[in-house]
Amino acid sequence: MVHQQRSGGRLSQTGDTRDTDDMSRLLAPRLAYFAGVARTEHVTRAAQEMEVPQSTLSRAMVRLEEDLGVDLFARHGRTVSLTPAGRAFLTSVERALAEIERAADEVRADADPATGKVAFGFLHTMGAETVPGLLHAFRADHPRIRFSLVQNYGEAMLEGLRAGELDLCLTSPVPDAPDLVARRLDEQKLRLVVPADHRLAGRRRIRLAEAADETFVTLEPGYGLRRITDDLCAQAGFRPRTAFEGEEAETLRGLVAAGLGVALLPPPPFPRPGVVELTVTAPRAAREIGVAWLAGHPDTPPVAAFKKFLLSKRGTLLPT
Numbered sequence: 001m002v003h004q005q006r007s008g009g010r011l012s013q014t015g016d017t018r019d020t021d022d023m024s025r026l027l028a029p030r031l032a033y034f035a036g037v038a039r040t041e042h043v044t045r046a047a048q049e050m051e052v053p054q055s056t057l058s059r060a061m062v063r064l065e066e067d068l069g070v071d072l073f074a075r076h077g078r079t080v081s082l083t084p085a086g087r088a089f090l091t092s093v094e095r096a097l098a099e100i101e102r103a104a105d106e107v108r109a110d111a112d113p114a115t116g117k118v119a120f121g122f123l124h125t126m127g128a129e130t131v132p133g134l135l136h137a138f139r140a141d142h143p144r145i146r147f148s149l150v151q152n153y154g155e156a157m158l159e160g161l162r163a164g165e166l167d168l169c170l171t172s173p174v175p176d177a178p179d180l181v182a183r184r185l186d187e188q189k190l191r192l193v194v195p196a197d198h199r200l201a202g203r204r205r206i207r208l209a210e211a212a213d214e215t216f217v218t219l220e221p222g223y224g225l226r227r228i229t230d231d232l233c234a235q236a237g238f239r240p241r242t243a244f245e246g247e248e249a250e251t252l253r254g255l256v257a258a259g260l261g262v263a264l265l266p267p268p269p270f271p272r273p274g275v276v277e278l279t280v281t282a283p284r285a286a287r288e289i290g291v292a293w294l295a296g297h298p299d300t301p302p303v304a305a306f307k308k309f310l311l312s313k314r315g316t317l318l319p320t
Contacts, residue, residue: 030064031093033057034072038090042079114144116302121150121157121169123224125249126289128269130318131170138309145302153247154224161294167303168310170317172224174290182292185310186317188266190228190285191277193252195259201276208264208280212238217252217261220245228287229264235283289317 036046037057047054065072072086082090110117122131135147150157150166158175160166174182192211194200200210216233218240219226226245233240243261246252250272252263257274264285267277291310293299299307310317 026067027064030060031097033060034064035090035093035097037061037073037080038082038086038093041081044078111300111302113301113305114142115146116300117146117148118302118306119148119150119165119167120306121152121160121166121171123154123171123289124151124247125225125266126170127151133319134310134313134317138306142302142305145305153219153222155222158292161292164294167299168291168293168307170289170291170310172287172289173228174288175292179295180292181295182290183311183314184288184290185314186289187286188289188318190232190264190266190280190287192262192280192285193256193265193275193277194262195256196274196276197259198262198276200278203278205281206278207282208232208236208285209238209282211262212236214241215243215261216240217244217246217255217263218242219249219252220247223247225249225264225266225287232264232280232283232285 033046033050033052036050037043040046040049043058043061044054047057050057061073068089070085070089071083072089073080074083109115120131131149139145150160150169152160154171154173154175157166157169157171158177158180161169161180170185172188174184176182192200192206192208194214200206212233216229218229229240244252244255246255249265250268253265253268253272253275255261256263257272264280265277266287291307293307
């Protein structure tokens with residue numbers, strides 16, 4: 001199919017990304033006008049339906065054709081008809097406008113106070129018990145609010161906040177960054193987990209320095225609990241000898257049960273056979289749990305409601 005092309009058209013033939021971006025900025029404001037004129041095939045009628053001055057609509061169509069360098073309409077007095085180029089363009093324009101309308105419907109639905117959505121991130125160790133309990137309690141008063149749940153390690157969730165992929169996250173350590181807002185909610189004690197047949201298994205309490213010669217299993221570098229483990233061992237005067245690194249605390253607990261090392265871990269959601277969990281008396285072994293969000297980022301009503309709920313849980317976030 002050959003389209004009639006205007007002389008002096010602005011459409012770039014280079015394929016440069018900047019040219020594509022410039023063309024998008026030029027065309028986007030006029031696409032709905034074009035679709036309205038194409039649908040009615042009458043500029044005056046289209047102007048009345050869209051409640052814009054006819055002169056504005058006529059100028060927009062002339063500029064659109066100039067920017068594309070292609071005739072979209074054949075003029076017949078006060079009426080117009082689409083050229084072959086115009087019909088081809090209309091198909092894509094209607095698809096683009098429908099996608100824009102769909103996206104608008106989605107963001108309006110996500111912001112609805114009663115039925116909107118919250119993108120919520122949390123640590124793997126909080127997924128079995130803490131987060132389900134929180135959501136159950138919150139939905140007693142907000143039964144139709146929806147959640148997009150993401151389990152990950154702390155740094156990944158903070159990047160999710162910055163990228164706009166998460167609204168809120170529960171993390172540890174509590175972050176201190178200028179582009180984030182964070183509030184401490186609770187504290188969780190860490191225990192030294194040893195195999196059931198370990199030489200220390202008969203103890204109830206231990207100073208961490210007594211485990212200096214042990215082989216440790218830990219989370220991978222970058223995880224908050226790994227940093228805390230390294231810091232606590234440093235305070236106890238040693239650097240842990242690490243045999244295995246993992247991504248999930250309960251996997252580490254299984255490695256301990258298999259006799260592959262010891263680990264500093266938060267309490268399990270359910271008792272795990274094959275291990276003994278010792279209270280660490282020195283140094284003080286605990287991690288702070290906090291909620292974080294992006295500074296200056298406006299909250300939708302459902303996000304604001306859930307944030308208020310989380311902040312009301314200070315000191316009672318974790319099961320005792």
